[in-house]
Structures are given as structure tokens and as C-alpha cells.
Amino acid sequence: MDILVCVKRVPMSGGRFVLTEDGRDIETKRLGFTISPHEECAVEEAVRLVEANGGTVTVLALGVSESAEQIREQMAIGADRGIVLETDGAEWDPQATADAIASAVQRDETFFDLVMFGNESADSSGYQVGIRVAHQLGLPVVAGLKSVSVTDGVVRAERPAGTGKEVFEVPLPAVVTVREGLNLPRYPSVPGRIRAKKKPIVVHEVSRPPARLNKVRLELPADQGKRVEILGHGVEAAPEVVGMFRKIGVIS
Amino acid sequence: MTLVYIEQSDSGIDDLSLQALTFARSVAGPTATLTEAVTAEVLGDAALESLRRQGVSTLHVLRTADIDGYAPAALARGVAELAQQRAAAVVMAPSSDHGNEVMAHTAAILDQPLATDVLSLTLGAPATVARARWGGSLIEHAEVMGEPLLVTLAAHSVEVAEVSPAELAVLDFEVTLRPLDAVVVASKVQGEGSSSINLADAKVVVSGGRGVGSTEGFAVLEELADLLGGAVGCSRVVTSAGWRPHTDQVGQTGTKVAPDLYIACGISGATQHLAGCRTSKTMLVINNDPEASIMAHADYAIIGDLHTVLPAVVAEVRKAQSP
Numbered sequence: 001m002d003i004l005v006c007v008k009r010v011p012m013s014g015g016r017f018v019l020t021e022d023g024r025d026i027e028t029k030r031l032g033f034t035i036s037p038h039e040e041c042a043v044e045e046a047v048r049l050v051e052a053n054g055g056t057v058t059v060l061a062l063g064v065s066e067s068a069e070q071i072r073e074q075m076a077i078g079a080d081r082g083i084v085l086e087t088d089g090a091e092w093d094p095q096a097t098a099d100a101i102a103s104a105v106q107r108d109e110t111f112f113d114l115v116m117f118g119n120e121s122a123d124s125s126g127y128q129v130g131i132r133v134a135h136q137l138g139l140p141v142v143a144g145l146k147s148v149s150v151t152d153g154v155v156r157a158e159r160p161a162g163t164g165k166e167v168f169e170v171p172l173p174a175v176v177t178v179r180e181g182l183n184l185p186r187y188p189s190v191p192g193r194i195r196a197k198k199k200p201i202v203v204h205e206v207s208r209p210p211a212r213l214n215k216v217r218l219e220l221p222a223d224q225g226k227r228v229e230i231l232g233h234g235v236e237a238a239p240e241v242v243g244m245f246r247k248i249g250v251i252s
Numbered sequence: 253m254t255l256v257y258i259e260q261s262d263s264g265i266d267d268l269s270l271q272a273l274t275f276a277r278s279v280a281g282p283t284a285t286l287t288e289a290v291t292a293e294v295l296g297d298a299a300l301e302s303l304r305r306q307g308v309s310t311l312h313v314l315r316t317a318d319i320d321g322y323a324p325a326a327l328a329r330g331v332a333e334l335a336q337q338r339a340a341a342v343v344m345a346p347s348s349d350h351g352n353e354v355m356a357h358t359a360a361i362l363d364q365p366l367a368t369d370v371l372s373l374t375l376g377a378p379a380t381v382a383r384a385r386w387g388g389s390l391i392e393h394a395e396v397m398g399e400p401l402l403v404t405l406a407a408h409s410v411e412v413a414e415v416s417p418a419e420l421a422v423l424d425f426e427v428t429l430r431p432l433d434a435v436v437v438a439s440k441v442q443g444e445g446s447s448s449i450n451l452a453d454a455k456v457v458v459s460g461g462r463g464v465g466s467t468e469g470f471a472v473l474e475e476l477a478d479l480l481g482g483a484v485g486c487s488r489v490v491t492s493a494g495w496r497p498h499t500d501q502v503g504q505t506g507t508k509v510a511p512d513l514y515i516a517c518g519i520s521g522a523t524q525h526l527a528g529c530r531t532s533k534t535m536l537v538i539n540n541d542p543e544a545s546i547m548a549h550a551d552y553a554i555i556g557d558l559h560t561v562l563p564a565v566v567a568e569v570r571k572a573q574s575p
Contacts, residue, residue, distance in 0.1 A: 013523040015520070015521060015522060015523065016389070017386070037488070037505045094365070094366065095363075095365055122504065123385060124385055124392075125369060126368050127352035128355075131360055132356065132360045134360075140325075141325075141436065143349075143352075161349070163442070164443040167441055180498065180505040181499065181501070212397040214395040218392055218393075219390070219391040221391055228547055228551065228553050230555060232555075235556070235564040237556065241565050242565075242568045245513075245572075249512070251569065251573060
């Protein structure tokens with residue numbers, strides 16, 4: 001089976017964000033880049049499915065040309081080829097992103113049996129690109145999965161729902177979006193990293209249509225810098241904690 | 253008119269849906285004066301009464317022929333048809349798994365933008381929203397060029413409020429399905445009746461990070477959680493190290509919690525983690541580093557080694573609880 005996994009290059013967030021002077025973006029000068037943990041799990045799962053069933057894994061990223069770095073990292077754990085839909089770095093809204101990915105899927109030389117996404121991107125968290133792509137391609141889609149298996153052309157998938165779970169059976173070709181916890185992604189091996197350097201990445205330039213969800217500016221939330229009451233140092237603070245528990249009503 | 257997609261819980265309307273209904277009433281502008289609700293579930297009397305107390309004028313119950321179970325594309329087809337037929341100005345859902353999924357399908361069907369995790373909405377030309385990015389570590393102000401406006405409300409960003417009960421009409425709405433709408437249908441499997449408290453619903457969460465140091469280190473966190481009737485959580489470092497299962501992870505890619513009390517032990521406070529616990533009512537931090545970034549989010553803190561502080565806290569709580 002041939003699988004496409006869509007990923008997004010995002011800054012590594014760490015402890016707190018610093019904004020650019022115009023307040024429109026995160027200052028990324030001192031930050032590394034990565035993909036969402038959901039997407040790492042999507043690639044790992046795709047590689048496992050291909051190890052079990054044969055086929056190929058392609059990783060696609062819409063973003064700046066350096067998105068190829070994130071694709072190479074995923075090639076080191078087993079992805080076979082890459083597609084960069086290269087932008088000038090401006091924000092693409094979910095509709096424009098989905099349009100560009102759907103048309104890249106349609107014109108690609110490979111017919112993909114399964115198209116995978118993270119449940120939501122790490123940065124803009126729109127929860128929608130995978131679902132929009134499925135509608136454009138006329139494919140069924142299930143979101144937020146924590147378990148995926150494929151037997152005889154049918155995806156059996158599960159996700160938690162309250163204390164139970166929801167189970168789906170969907171015929172291929174299909175689109176799925178997955179969550180961290182689906183698997184524990186492997187670390188890339190040295191031979192894996194070497195092989196990754198030789199794997200093909202194609203680049204298509206794409207131009208951005210006008211945004212219909214148009215980011216104007218960013219703001220740091222007000223809760224940063226809340227005033228903290230120090231109850232004490234070390235074990236001496238324990239009685240104070242009980243007083244606080246009583247005050248907020250967690251013990252009587 | 254604002255159309256709100258709602259879901260039911262064991263005790264009535266689910267809490268995130270009530271938040272969305274409360275928010276719907278507060279949306280500014282002349283066209284948003286009425287709230288109507290849409291669901292595919294059969295609602296009990298308690299649920300109908302709480303809709304009246306949310307000022308809902310009409311409840312539309314989606315009828316989807318032969319489908320038995322949650323079918324996101326079919327529900328979205330109904331929401332989309334209803335939004336057009338009722339000329340809804342705003343269509344809203346809580347930012348829950350189902351809410352975001354149904355709204356994403358609705359947006360794809362209507363070919364309209366969807367703003368998720370919205371914190372505020374101002375109608376106008378264009379309409380503007382504030383929405384959570386990075387799980388709430390950043391706020392984005394954005395324009396939405398959509399008709400109707402499609403949004404999901406960030407969880408726990410609104411306190412549920414009620415109004416004096418209004419007249420509620422309940423109408424069936426027959427959905428005209430396309431073949432693909434009926435392909436994805438969930439079979440529900442109930443939990444195994446475990447007696448432990450669900451992390452997402454716990455009133456108290458005792459959470460551990462890198463500082464806990466090992467699987468065994470969580471024993472004292474479990475002890476405190478038991479005493480307080482709470483659940484144990486952890487940070488992403490902990491699940492990556494294999495000390496706890498991923499189901500215990502609190503964070504942007506784990507479970508999002510909003511308990512009355514969140515106790516963060518040995519957690520530095522990466523944005524990934526705070527995304528899962530920032531709406532907790534009270535946060536107590538136990539950490540030996542007074543400069544840790546989580547301190548900026550704490551209401552109370554103990555500066556010290558969690559391995560000595562937690563046993564002392566457990567002993568004090570036991571003493572306080574003994575008759």
C-alpha cells in the first residue's frame with residue numbers, strides 16, 4: 001500500500017514565546033524546528049504499515065523550502081520520498097492549505113491508498129485540513145485516532161471517547177488523522193540517516209490565495225506573570241498546603 | 253440566529269455544550285439575538301430543561317435514516333443544510349473531539365472558513381475572532397470572511413450562566429444524505445467499568461514531570477490523588493520515557509484538563525504541558541527551582557524537593573482527614 005503523510009514545519013516552543021516586533025509572528029531566530037508529535041506518530045504508523053504490507057511512504061509538507069529538513073528527519077525513520085509545496089513563508093489558512101494538498105495528491109504519480117495527518121497542527125491547531133482534503137478527494141475520513149490497523153483493504157481504527165472508545169471500519173482509499181499515543185516513534189538509526197540523504201524530494205512552488213481566516217496579530221495571554229503565593233520551603237510547607245486545600249474546598 | 257451543535261452527557265447537556273450556548277447569547281451584534289440548537293441525540297427531560305435555561309428557542313433533532321451511531325459527515329450534512337435553511341449567521345460547536353470534527357466537515361461541505369478554539373467573536377464586516385494557538389500559549393486575532401460564520405468555542409473559556417426558562421420548540425430535521433456521508437459510523441465500546449477517576453473529569457489532578465524521576469516515583473503522587481479523590485497526570489517527558497502510559501499525559505497532544513486543583517510536581521512548564529492545564533481553577537506547584545516557567549502560572553507554590561515534600565503533604569492530609 002502507498003501512504004501519504006502530511007506534516008507541518010513548526011518552531012520548537014520550549015517554555016514561552018517571544019513575538020516579532022510587529023506582533024504578527026513568533027520570533028524564531030533562536031528556535032529550532034520540528035513537526036507535531038501527532039505527525040511523528042503518523043509517520044511511524046505509516047512506516048509500520050508498509051513494513052507489514054509492502055508499499056511506500058511519502059511525506060508532504062506545505063511551507064518554506066527548509067521544510068525539506070523535517071521531511072529528511074522522517075526519511076531517516078523509513079519514509080521513502082518527499083514532496084515540498086513551497087511557499088514564501090506567509091501564513092496559509094486551512095482552506096488554502098487543504099486545496100493545495102488535495103491538488104498535489106491528485107496530480108502525484110502515486111495513487112495513495114491512505115492519506116494521514118496529525119489530528120491538529122502544533123501551531124495553528126485548526127482541526128480541519130485532513131477533513132477538508134478528504135472532502136475534496138471524495139474520500140471517507142476519521143479523525144483523532146489512537147489505533148489504526150489495515151486488513152483486506154479496510155482500515156480498522158479506534159479513538160477514546162469518555163471512559164470507552166469509538167471503533168470505525170472504513171474502506172480504503174481513505175484519509176485518517178491521528179494522535180500522539182498511537183505508537184512510540186522509533187529513533188532514527190545512523191544507517192537510516194545516511195539512507196535519508198539519498199532519498200528523493202520533489203519541490204512544487206505554490207502561490208497563496210487570499211486568506212478567508214486571516215491572522216492579523218498575535219498576543220501573549222494575560223496569565224503569564226500571575227502572582228504566586230509561596231506556601232513555604234520544603235517539608236515545613238505541608239501544614240500550609242492542608243490549609244489551602246481546605247480554603248478551596250478539596251478537603252473538608 | 254446562532255445555531256449551536258450540542259451533545260448530551262449522563263446528566264443532561266454536556267458541560268462544553270452549555271459553555272457554547274452561554275457564549276452564543278453573548279455574541280455581539282443585531283443578527284445574533286436568537287439561539288437554536290442542533291443534535292442527533294434523543295434528549296431527556298433534564299437536557300431539554302437546561303436548553304430552556306440557556307434561552308434556546310428551537311431544538312432541531314437530526315434524522316439520518318438508517319445510520320445507527322455517531323457519523324460525523326452525516327451530522328455535518330444536517331448542520332450545513334439546517335444552517336442554510338434557517339439562514340444562520342453563526343454556527344457554533346464546543347471545541348471537543350466531536351465538535352471540531354463535525355464543524356470541520358460542515359466547513360468543507362459549505363466551503364467556508366472555520367475558526368476553532370475561539371475565545372471571543374465580534375460580528376461585523378469582516379467578523380473578527382480571538383482564538384487559541386499552541387493550545388492557548390498564544391492568542392491569535394484574526395478576520396473571518398465566512399457566511400455563515402463557523403466557530404468552535406475553546407473549552408473552559410466561558411462560565412456557564414443561565415437565564416429564565418424560555419419556550420422551547422423541538423423539531424425533527426430529515427437530513428438528505430449523500431452516499432459518502434454514511435461510510436464512517438462509530439460503534440461505541442463502553443469502558444471496562446474501572447473504578448479509577450477519569451483524568452479529563454477529575455476535580456483534582458496530581459501531575460508529575462521529569463523531576464519525579466521514575467515509574468516508582470509516581471507512587472506518592474497516586475497516594476495523594478487517592479486521598480483527594482483525584483487522578484494522576486504527567487507531562488510529555490514522562491510518557492516519552494515510558495514511566496506512565498500516554499493516556500495519563502496532560503498537554504497539547506495529550507488530555508486537556510480543567511480541575512478545581514492542579515498540583516504540578518517536578519514540571520518545568522513547557523508550553524506543550526501548559527496547553528493541557530492552563531484553565532485549572534487553582535494551580536499548586538511543587539518544584540525545587542523557583543525560576544521554573546510554570547511558576548508564572550501558579551497560584552500557590554512550595555519550593556522544595558517533591559520527593560520529601562509530597563510524603564509530608566500526604567501525612568498532613570491523612571491527619572486532617574482522620575476522625
